Amino acid sequence: MSVVPDHPDIEKLPPEIDGIPVRETIRQLFRDPANGTPDNISKEGCLALALKSNELGGAGKGYVVWNTWRRAFPVPHLSIVNHANFQESEFTEVMDFRLFEFGYAANFQKTIFRKEANFDHAKFGTSTDFGFSYWADGASFRWTQCEADIKFNNSYWCNHANFLGAQFVSANFHLSYFKNGACFIGAGWSDYVIFSSCFFNHLSCEAAEWHYLKTRFYDSILLFDELKNYANKIGSNPTVFEGLFFTGSQFEGGVDFSNRKFSKTSLFNQTENFNDILRNGIGIPLKDVMGNIQHVEHIGIPPVFFRVAPKFFGCELHQDTSFEGAEFPKPTGSEEAARIYRTLKLAFNKQQAIREEQRFFKLEMEEETLRETGLKRWLFKAYKKLSDYGFSITRPLNYGGLSVMALTAVYGLLSWLGQCGLTVRACQFAPQWLEFSLLQTLPLPGLDKLSEAASKVFWPAGAWWGLVLSALVILHKTISLAALFLVGLALRNLFKLK
Structure with a gap:
């Protein structure tokens, strides 16, 4: 050699x-x-x-x-000469990359880690690429210092991924699959992080003050101070999320963003631009720890889905935060879920974000419905059925209109029975029952005399017939007033009328 x-x-x-x-x-x-x-x-x-x-x-x-x-x-400025290149490597033993300094454009693309990989305290330069990487065991990136454009797109994590306290400028996890959960507690970034079209079994993103992170820091205090200084240098903060994009992601387990401040655009909505997803929707074949081919596939374009109500307790949301098209779990009567939705409702109320506030008010009401019993539960159900919790204009109009039509038919039928069916000699089928029904539909003052005049023409005489008519009129006016009230309530809620 x-x-x-x-x-x-x-x-x-x-x-x-x-x-x-x-x-x-x-x-x-x-x-x-x-x-x-x-x-x-x-x-x-x-x-x-x-x-x-x-x-x-x-x-x-x-x-x-x-x-x-x-x-x-070092890597020459804006060059890939002498950069750390592990592309398509396969690590079959436990790898300890703790405190490694990789420099600019480190390449781990399509790398397979069959055993645990530890990158705690590592430093990654701009354009580091872990795209299409496969992690068969645990992966730890705690306290890492990451510069701009760190790529983890299309990565597959079989075990827990831990980014506790990691500080980024920007990163991209697009189309990544976290099979056993991920931790970003105390992680921060100064620009944005993309999690679009990802799958999470469990996700922890709670805020953490520096003094709390220090209690979780078991290494040298000098390393902690270095991490804190780096965060101050790039403008990241362990309690603040800058740009955050979960567009089209799936959350199969618990999600916790408690006490975070969202200071820039934060999207939890359905994918709007599908071109990139369609282009990268099927992952490359990778080997798992048993040597079998493991396909990472993303088929279809689903909306954001939460299997469990996401926690945003103590959060401050940015004005450009959206859950448009997101799907939430079916109501179970959970007291915690009701509190979660109430928290989001109040957060959007502060921003005067009417549609988002209404979304979470409805979700809160559905949980409260199942928590009630007896008559209260039926009242909650009726409130939803008849008016969509006070946000539907068409429902009370439809149900009210159908009820009026049914009562109008009853007036006509009873008029016919009273005038013709029971007393044939005095048979007189008068059309004034239509006029009478219309007058009851809009119960305004001053119309009682017209109603009384119309009833004398078509309604049979007799005490019992008068009692039946009174009961029907009370029911008719009650339905009309309820429909008008619910329509007015919906108009007020939808347009925030005072």
């Missing part, structure tokens, strides 16, 4: 760090031509250097050799 001459800058490296022979390790590794050179490393060289760094550093210092090389031989 030919030997590559040593790069002159290797002599500038420290002989050892923490007892690890850094200089000699890097010298020997790049004497193999398959690994490239220190300033133009090959894909094989990246894999060999990462494994060697793990081997020599052991638990806790696996980054030492790698970072020494990376700092001495």
Whole structure:
């Protein structure tokens, strides 16, 4: 095997760090031509250097050799020369990338991790790409420092994905599949993160103040301060979400955004532009831990779906927040679900976002309906059936109109029975019952005399007939007044009339 001459800058490296022979390790590794050179490393060289760094550093210092090389031989500005390239690699053992500094445009595209992968405290440069990656076991990105345009699109996570406290500029998880849940507690970004058309078994995105994150931080306090300084530098915050896009995503388990401030556009709506989804809708075939082919497929264009009511307790929503077309779980009578929807209703009420406020008021009422018993439950059901909880104009008009038509037919039938069916000698079928019915439909003051005059013409005489007529008139006016009230209520609710 030919030997590559040593790069002159290797002599500038420290002989050892923490007892690890850094200089000699890097010298020997790049004497193999398959690994490239220190300033133009090959894909094989990246894999060999990462494994060697793990081997020599052991638990806790696996980054030492790698970072020494990376700092001495960075990626040239806006170039992919000498970038960390692991594309289409397959890691069959547990990988410890903790504290690794990958630099600009690190490439993990289509990489398979068969065992657990730990990237805690790692630093990723702009345009790092984990697209179409496959994670067969747990993956940890806690406390990572990520620059702009970090790609995780079309990734498949078989086990838990942990991004606790990670700080991004921007990232893209489009069409990713989180089979066993994901944690973004205390994660923040200064620009946006895209989760469009993703699948989540469970998602935790609660806010976390720095003092809380510090209690979860079991590593060096210097590392914590470094992470906090990085967040301040890029403008991210562990309690604030900047641009956030869950368009077309599916949530099969619990979702928690409690105490977050949404300071920019936040979309939980149905996909509007389907071109990208149609183009990337079927994932590449990847091997699972048993060696079987694992297909990541996204067929169809579903709306956002929540299997469990999403928690937004204590949140401050941005004005450009939308749940248009989102589907929520069937009501179960859950007290917690009612509180969840009430919270979202009040949040949108502050913004005067009428449609969104109405959406969550209805969901709250459906939960409250199932929590009531006896007569109260029936009243809630009638309220929904007849007026869609006070937001439908057509329902009270339709039900009221049908009731008026039915009562009009009853007036005519009883008039015929009274005048012809029971007393044939005095048979007189008068059409004034139509006029009488119309006068009861609009119960205005001053129409009683006209109603009385019309009733004398078509209604049979007698005490019992008078009692029946009085009962029908009371029912007719009650229905008319209720329909008019519900129509007025709907107009007020829909247009926020005072």
